[in-house]
Amino acid sequence: MNDGWSEWAPLLWTATRETLVMVGVAMLVTIPFGLLLGVLLLITGKGGILEQPIANKILGAVVNVGRSVPFIILLVAVIPLTRALVGTTIGTTAAIVPLALATIPFFARIVETALREVPGGLVEAATAAGARRREIVSKVLIPEALPSLVSGVTITTIGVIGYSAMAGAVGGGGLGDVAIRYGYQRYETEVTIATVVVLVVLVQLLQWAGDWFARRLSHA
Template identity: 85%
Template sequence: MNDGTASLIWQATRETLMMVGVAMAVTIPLGLALGVLLLITGRGQILEQPLANRAIAAVVNVGRSVPFIILLVAVIPLTRALVGTTIGTTAAIVPLALGTIPFFARIVETALREVPGGLVEAALAAGARRREVVTKVLIPEALPSLVAGVTITTIGVLGYSAMAGAVGGGGLGDVAIRYGYQRYETDVTIATVVVLVVLVQLLQFAGDRLARRLSHT
């Protein structure tokens, strides 16, 4: 791999990391909020609201049902309205976040369901408010599972970001398509695959280690 190719891969890697980082910065708080609402508005929960729960669940399910490649095209008007363009790494962040928030919300809901109900009941009996139950019982107790969920989601976003290259989203996927596929530069394709594999391994290692550390506290 010559210096030009190495520079190209490095720039694409930076674009990919930027897309993933910003998308996750949006996904984590919004997905966490949706996941909490999915749980606490459910039957027998601390804020039981069946109609609201069904409405939130429907929105989340619809968001999870749309294939990402279709979502990329479907949200073009929204992307243009928000960032002023539909091409490049900044534009790719919009569909990345929209496609990931519902997925992460379900992960959050599942993680929170693992918290023993007795802990919630004890907190309520001690006079804790609903907000305190969420922030001081549910989320702290589910933190190892939530960290594992963030890891899984981040790796998923990394894969989505490569797919965004098919529509000019920039990053490693864009380089792999424009140079590796369209120009038959096999070394570029191999390099992008290697970088993506390394990134996934690093993310998984860091996420697993942090989750194990939190589970021992």
């Protein structure tokens, strides 16, 4: 047992770092692009400050298609794009591409929903005061929706952790890869259990931090 753990502990540590890198970089891509897409969905919608029905329908369709494709299928479907962008289709770096593509539309809808919660009176007051569209977005909509946006980032990041585990099924590295190669293929149940425990701890810590930060912002 001790000999087994002496082998698995370094693997789990390396896999955890790979998972954190995948999730972190994917979220660094997801947050700005998802935020931009979510803002556009809101302001081009009916009654928005930049109402554009056709553009809104196109954006909505793109987001809906992106959210409809199962992640495991997306992993395979974007292999040519992944190879073109990072030069490989396996490993942690390659997994970041489908992770970001899967989560951007998801986060965009969360952003849109969060911004819709901002009272319309605030936008009307800013418009009456002569604020430009950019100022309404950056100084009214986003600041007022910040607690909800932080919660949305937390939810999205937890989702990315789950996706990263699936990426291990196709050589994406991380905890999912360890669980499959050692826990499933070698019938090492202890490795599978240890992987699940690490994932649960990561999710719990992330959820706690996200909730704490959102509460602090809501009291500000």
